Amino acid sequence: MAPLTQTALTVVTLAVMLLGLAGLILVIFPGLNIIWLAALVYGLITGFDWVSGVLFAFITLIMLVGNLADNVLMSTEARQTGASWLSIGVALVAGLLGSLFFPPFGGLIAALVGLFIIEYIRIRSWRQAANSMRGMALGCGWVVGVRIFFGLVMIFIWGMWAFIL
Incomplete structure (x- = not known):
């Protein structure tokens, strides 16, 4: 690949990763x-060898763990405040739908409102429902930090692949 093309590909890939x-x-x-996806496209264009394949496998593993941690942290915090699994499930579905139809904050708002409504119907206490909603919001806060950490690690690994190897 021509040096100018390689540089352009690297800059575009890094820009997409920073957007993510x-x-x-x-x-x-x-x-995540x-x-x-930016790392995958970079690998498909530049070609994978044994080392870049291993690095991409690590990037993939980190992405999967990060996405799983996302749901676990939000659910755990809500569950510790007494929220039912039904409420948490409704919140996750509401969050997905809200993010599709009302981005960027519709998903978060829909998840919290969905959890509150189901918890209020279930236990008839707006205070306890609000407490469960607060627990999920706290979990969302933790998720942001964890996801940013995982994202930085993924970009660092790609950087080793792109700039050192």
Whole structure:
């Protein structure tokens, strides 16, 4: 590949990854998936060898763990405040739908409102429902930090691949 083309590809890939990283601030935005997809496209264009394949496998593993941690942290915080699994499930579905129809914050708002409504119907206490909603919101806060950490690690690994190897 010509040096100018390689440089352009690297700059575009890094820009997409940084966009994905910035998007991780939004709880419902799939920033880790965007960073992963940028690394995949980079690998498909430049070609994979044994070392880059291993690095991409690590990037993939981190993306999967990060996406799983996302749901686990939000659910755990809500569950610790007494929220039912039904409420958490409704919140996750509402969050997905809200993010599709009302981005960028519709998903977060829909998840919290969905959790509150189901919890209020279930236990008839707006205070306890609000407490469960607060727990999920706290979990969302933790998720942002964890996702940014995972995103930075993914970009660092890609950087080793692109700039050192």
